[in-house]
Amino acid sequence: MVYIFKQIYCQILVDCKNCQQVIQTFLTYVFLKKCLMKLNIKKYGTDGPAVLVLHGLLGSSQNWHSAATKLSKNFQILVPDQRNHGDSPHGTHTIQRLSEDALNLLDQQNIDKTFLIGHSMGGLAAMSFSFKNPQRLKGLIVVDIAPVSKMDRMDWIFEALAAVDLSAVKQRQHAEEQLAINISSPLVRQFLLQNLKRQEDGTYAWRCNLPELHIFIQKDTGFELKESDQYEGPTLFIGGGRSEHRIAEKEELIARHFPDYQLTMIPNAGHWVHFEAMEEFITTVTDFISGKLRE
Numbered sequence: 001m002v003y004i005f006k007q008i009y010c011q012i013l014v015d016c017k018n019c020q021q022v023i024q025t026f027l028t029y030v031f032l033k034k035c036l037m038k039l040n041i042k043k044y045g046t047d048g049p050a051v052l053v054l055h056g057l058l059g060s061s062q063n064w065h066s067a068a069t070k071l072s073k074n075f076q077i078l079v080p081d082q083r084n085h086g087d088s089p090h091g092t093h094t095i096q097r098l099s100e101d102a103l104n105l106l107d108q109q110n111i112d113k114t115f116l117i118g119h120s121m122g123g124l125a126a127m128s129f130s131f132k133n134p135q136r137l138k139g140l141i142v143v144d145i146a147p148v149s150k151m152d153r154m155d156w157i158f159e160a161l162a163a164v165d166l167s168a169v170k171q172r173q174h175a176e177e178q179l180a181i182n183i184s185s186p187l188v189r190q191f192l193l194q195n196l197k198r199q200e201d202g203t204y205a206w207r208c209n210l211p212e213l214h215i216f217i218q219k220d221t222g223f224e225l226k227e228s229d230q231y232e233g234p235t236l237f238i239g240g241g242r243s244e245h246r247i248a249e250k251e252e253l254i255a256r257h258f259p260d261y262q263l264t265m266i267p268n269a270g271h272w273v274h275f276e277a278m279e280e281f282i283t284t285v286t287d288f289i290s291g292k293l294r295e
Helices: 002-035 061-071 095-108 121-132 155-162 172-179 186-193 210-218 247-257 278-294
Strands: 041-044 050-054 076-080 114-119 137-143 196-198 204-206 235-240 261-266
Touching (some): 041 061, 050 121, 061 278, 076 095, 114 278, 155 186, 155 210, 172 186, 235 247, 235 278, 247 261, 261 278
Parallel strands (some): 050 076, 050 114, 114 137, 235 261
Antiparallel strands (some): 041 076, 196 204
């Protein structure tokens, strides 16, 4: 009888241990689901290798429509709205979160390996992704940003957006007129106005989560560059010759962390290379990806 009770007791302990493992696994799953949100995504093209595009700060999939359409002649292009942008959900914003979102998206789309393009903030996320998940990449393209731990503050842009009296906006032109008080460049104004949406009641609001994004640029971005971080796969850095980021000055840093790199500067482009010099950008990206596929 005592033997039977011992057997039952041991089985209970085993069951409890298994139960704890199940609960722990479930809680981990719930935590990850909360952190890794499902992003709004636009797809272009059906043939060729997959290319995932991560847009920059205050951008969206809409900013990449023209470039993605042209690239889709040769590749399958996926452009998500990153968290706190476009029509994707809002949440805590760090480079690490963006990198995790990208991994989650590839899993959701059943994509084993992809070429990854990242512009500015998206470039930091793409570099972070490459260090942690090199096995998921066929190649990396970083647009107008170097591997730095902090982005430019850009407070002036957030102050200009905050100064817009949305209650007085009856059409997009009204918002542009207000932005013009603080932002002289029509190109920058049009870029920012893509964040403006007309709601069902006729009023206007910003699509992006301005408060969270402003906090993001005022503190560490979550991109922690360690001396040991290295992505050994093929990498292309593209810089705008008129951009204030001047990534060519960071070439030594780039070489340490991306030994198989190329650097291409497009002289007539500023920071938004993909639409300031679209044809050169498309040719540069296409030649790089096609060349790697032939190797």
